Amino acid sequence: MTDPDDSQAALAGPGHSVRNSMIDSERAYRLGPDAVEWMEKGKKDSLRYADISAVNLITYAGTGATIGQAKITSRQGGSFKIRSHHYKGLAQFENRRQTYAPFIRELLGRVARASPDAKFTSGNSAFMIMWLVVAAMMAVLAVVVVMISYQTGDLPLMAIFILLVGGPLAIREVMKGGTKTFDPLDPPERLL
Known part of the structure; x- marks a missing residue:
């Protein structure tokens, strides 16, 4: 049944x-x-x-x-x-x-x-703004990496890794746009 x-x-x-x-x-x-x-x-x-x-x-x-x-x-x-x-x-x-x-x-x-x-x-507009801030921080980090490399001749590997992994992720999320x-x-x- x-x-x-x-x-x-x-x-x-x-x-x-x-x-x-x-x-x-x-x-x-x-x-x-x-x-x-x-x-x-x-x-x-x-x-x-x-x-x-x-x-x-x-x-x-x-x-x-x-x-x-x-x-x-x-x-x-x-x-x-x-x-x-x-x-x-x-x-x-x-x-x-x-x-x-x-x-x-x-x-x-x-x-x-x-x-x-x-x-x-x-x-979600709030998510987009958050990822826009993250992308801006990545851009600042990229400038810092270039300056450190130029002044010391050393490559800050951790910063480069963060840029290579986080950069595309932040850009992808920003490109989704708002609501x-x-x-x-x-x-x-x-x-x-």
Whole structure:
């Protein structure tokens, strides 16, 4: 005999389970007929698609991977984040993009249909400004490296290593730009 909850879950669509950080508990998300639902520490909660006012998708550099994140904002002003990578322990993350991408893609479509005035954005202006500051610091470090090399004849290897690794990362993040809108029915693959 089939459990009614199991058949309902099968009809609901993709699910995703994730622990965002050390201070969070694991949340199991699923898409219900009219709401995104989750269970955390044995307690169920939900947010109706029609009550979602905004979804912001970003990607950022994580430990050995690019992490995807969706920030869901309700009309009442509350928000929560769903990430693509599951926190397992100190500096240990498990890539769960195989469930994150289809879950977020389907969630976007359901929100777009139920809440036509919702805002769908990608990027984060604060992240871009932070990476712009990092890029500027890299430029100053590059000038210092050249001056030290010219005056002493020595190459500061650690500074060169930081420039070679951090420079391209900072430039890549700055090039993403600030906040932009996207079509929720055709979200950019790079954000999933």
